[in-house]
Amino acid sequence: MLAAPEELGLESRTAFRRAAGELLEQLSEGAGRLVIDLSGTRQVDSAGLGALMLIQRKAAERRLSVSLRGANEELRFLLVLTKLDDLFELESGAS
Numbered sequence: 001m002l003a004a005p006e007e008l009g010l011e012s013r014t015a016f017r018r019a020a021g022e023l024l025e026q027l028s029e030g031a032g033r034l035v036i037d038l039s040g041t042r043q044v045d046s047a048g049l050g051a052l053m054l055i056q057r058k059a060a061e062r063r064l065s066v067s068l069r070g071a072n073e074e075l076r077f078l079l080v081l082t083k084l085d086d087l088f089e090l091e092s093g094a095s
Contacts, residue, residue: 033059068091
C-alpha cells in the first residue's frame with residue numbers, strides 16, 4: 001500500500017509516481033493490485049490527477065489494478081467529472 005501525500009500536486013507528484021512505480025515493479029505481472037491510500041490527502045490538483053493516471057496506465061501495462069482507498073468526496077467528484085472513476089477501484093475509508 002502507498003500513502004498519498006497530504007497535497008498531491010505539482011510539488012509532490014514526481015516522488016509519488018516514483019514510489020508507485022517501485023511498488024508496481026515488485027508485484028507479479030497479472031497478479032495483484034496497488035492500493036493507494038488517500039485518506040490523509042486533502043488536496044489533489046490536475047498534476048496530481050495526471051500522476052494517478054500515469055500510475056494507472058503503468059499498472060494496466062502489467063495487467064495490475066489500482067485501488068484508491070479513502071478518497072474524499074471532492075476527489076471522488078473530480079474522478080467522476082473527468083470520467084476517470086472507471087479506471088480505479090474506489091474503496092471507502094482507511095483500514
